[in-house]
Amino acid sequence: MKCIEARELMNAYIDNTLSDKELASLERHLDSCESCTVEFEEFKYMVQLMGEIELKELPKGFEEELHEKLILASGEMVNHKHQNETAKSSNVISIFKNNFIKKKYYRYSAIPAALILVIFAAKGLFPSLNMAKSDQNFESYVAETTAAAMMENDTLYGGLEESKMAISPNVGEVNVTTSFTSNQDTATGEALLKSAGESNYETGRMIIQTSSIQMDVEGFDDKVTQIKSLVEASGGYIENENASYRFYVSDEDNLKYGYLTLRVPEEGYTLITDSIKALGRVTSDASNATDITKQYRDTAAEIENLKVTEQRLREIMSQAVEISDILSIENELTRIRGNISSYEKQMKDWENLVSLTTITVTLNEVKNLKPVVEPIDNSLWSKAKAGFISTINSVKTFFENLVIWVIAKSPYLVSLGVIALIIKHFYFKRRK
Amino acid sequence: MESMLIEKSVQGDVESFEKLIVKYNRYVYNIAFRMMGNEEDAKDMSQETLIKAFKAIGQFKMESNFSTWLYRITINVCKDELRKRKETVLSYDAPLNEDEVTLKDTLKDETYNPLLIYEKLELRSSIENALNQLSEDSKSVVILKDIMGYSYEEIGAILEIPIGTVRSRLNRSRTTLKNILQIQLSEN
Structure with a gap:
């Protein structure tokens, strides 16, 4: 047996996993080879020493810390399951799609x-x-x-019916004092129901309402002023304003277009949109409501949890003696406070978005909302005359410019003429 | 008993899971300690391991041993972390930079069992140091075999490699370890 082979087998020998035959030949080699014996003894001793290394005890607080993390993890897992379920339902849709394609229904x-x-x-x-x-x-x-949405509200939040009723008189007062000019009677009832449903954050729904209106109007500037006064009366403000001329025809025919972004309190939303719509002809109207009730309540619950943890940390802090403990608790407290304040900020933002709805109004000025045959203008002849004069003027200007050009460029023209003469001279000479 | 606890843990019951792991905690911690080389990291890694195990316990198949499964996660979590840090480790393929020094050269005048002359404790701490310089794969084999005392079969199951590979890897790892140790001792 060679030394290399022996070294291959040494570790197996130490671990008692050699066959009898291998064992015998290795022992025979070790008896005869000194260096391999040293090597073997070294290995054996090293392994023996490692075997004597004692297991470490778990550090202090290991299990408590683990317990908290596990509770957190189990919370995450529950959330995860929910997501999985929604993912499954979307899978159903995709399966349906697949079948749809497979069975060639798409022909129909x-x-x-x-x-x-x-x-x-x-x-x-x-x-x-x-x-x-x-x-x-x-x-x-x-x-x-809206009717359908209300039905849904009623069935899901039947218990809230009472609170709605309790709130509505207050809202009604607010609406009356804002004193709108148009459509008030019909719109108020609707606004009451709507706002009452949304106003209570803790129990009602949190809905971010946005809408956009495109309309044709007569008298752009007047309408903009009217919209502004409406918004101010409702306690809202104008976030964005933009107006420009569509195209320049002549001084009389300036048509403008522009848009306004309005933020109005949710109570005034329906009133405002209705009043605005009455100002002209609505060409497009879209509204969108995003329900953030669930996220909002989850965040609120999260803040509650964090506050409980914070309270507990403060209790621990009061008992802590060692500097290192105090420092690490301090760290943890800072982290939790940071989380709480970021969540709180998020909630404020949401409340702001919910309490003030966003309306984008795009105004397009037209001469007349109803198409009419315009009478022939009295000044037709004077316009024709003006046109004739301007044509004459442009002809005059053309000739003036031509004369100016010829005189201005005369140095070039003279020298070019000279060159042309010389060429002509030589050309005729050669022909002769 | 264990399978009942596992079933409850799959449903997200934290208490059952804690009962389940109570006898393995210390081993997980010790494997992590040897893999990472310090107590701080060992604590973080072992906790990460146990949380991972809790989250993934639904994927655990009853036919294998729970401890084997748990130790596999431990080794993998530590390996991932070490890889992330890209610490310089010695692999058994790359030759050691130092000149080949054998103990025999450095300790000419002593007996044929020269390691014995060193204080046992000192030597053991040298071994622990040397262990930290091994590559992750080498380390895991040596830890499981020589420190934790598992059999070749168990190690094969934990690392998911054939027994022949365990054997050869252990052979090479121990040789590398001994070389590192010799260099350390000669430097002192």
Whole structure:
């Protein structure tokens, strides 16, 4: 047996995993080879020493610390499960999609698509006719959806019905004092229900309401002033304002367009939008409500938890003696305070977003909301005359410019003429 | 008993999980301590291991040993952390930079068992130092075999490698360890 082979087997020998045959040949080698014996003894001693290394005790507070972390982890796991469930439901949708494609149902989907095309083509042919209609359609749609939303509120939060009733008189007062000019009677009732549902953060729903209105108006500046006074009366403010001329025709025909971003208190939302819509012809109207009730309450609960932890840390702090303990508790406290304040800020932001709804109004000035045949202007002849004069003037200017150009460029022209003469001279000479 | 605790832990019961791990805690901590080389990291890593195990216990299959599964996570968590830090470690493939010194050269005048002349304690602390310089794979084998005292089969199951590999890896790791040790001793 060679030394290399022996060294391969040494460790197995120490661990008692050699076969009898290997054992015998290794022992024979060790008897004869001194260096391998030293090597073997060294290995054996090293392994023996490592075997004598004692297990360390768990550090102080190990299990307590672990316990807290495990509780946290189990909380995370519950959240995770929820997410998984929602993911599963979206899987169902994708499975449905897959089947849809696999079974080649998409062939039949051509039929509705064609129908839609036909409808759109018809719309294209009679745009003015459809415009007026779509307004009505839209309004009825909005009415339906709000009704549906209210139904949902009633069924889900049936218990809140009483609190709504309790709040509504107050809100009613607020609305009356703001004294709106138009549509007040019809709009107030709706506003009451809506705002009462949203105003109580602890029990009601938290909804971020945004909407955008596009409309044609006559008299741009007047309407902007009216909108501004409406917003001020409701206690809101204008976040953004922008106005410019659409195109420059002549001094009389300036048409403007622009947009305003309004922030109004949620109680005044419906009133404001209705009043604005009454100012002109609405060409597009969209509103969006994001329900953040769940996130809001989760955050509130999180803050509660953190505050409890903070309280406990303070108790521990009062018992701590060693500097290192105090420092580490201090660290932990700072971290928790930071978390609490960031969550609180988030909640403030949400409250702000919920209490003030955002409305974007895009105004487009038109000459007349209803198309009319305009009478022939009295000043037609004077306009024609002005046009004729301006044409004459432009002809005059052209010739003036031509003369100026010729004189200004005469040095070039003279020298070019000389060169042309010389060339002509030589050309004729050669021909002769 | 254990399987009942596992089932409850799968449902997220913290207390059952704590009962389940109470007898393994110390081993997890010690493996982590030898892998990381200091108490601070050992505590962090062993806690991370146990939390990971708690979160992933649903994936644990009853046919294998719970302790084996737990130690595998421990080794992997420590390896990941060490890899992240990219500490300079000695691998058994790369040759040691120092000249090959054998104990025999340094201690000519002593007996054939020269290691014995050193204070046992001192030597043991040298071994602990030397261990920290091994690569993660080498370290894990030596820790499991020589410090924790597991059999080749158990180590194979924990590290998910065949027994032949355990054997050869242990062989090389011990040789590297002994070389490092010799260099350390000759430097003193």
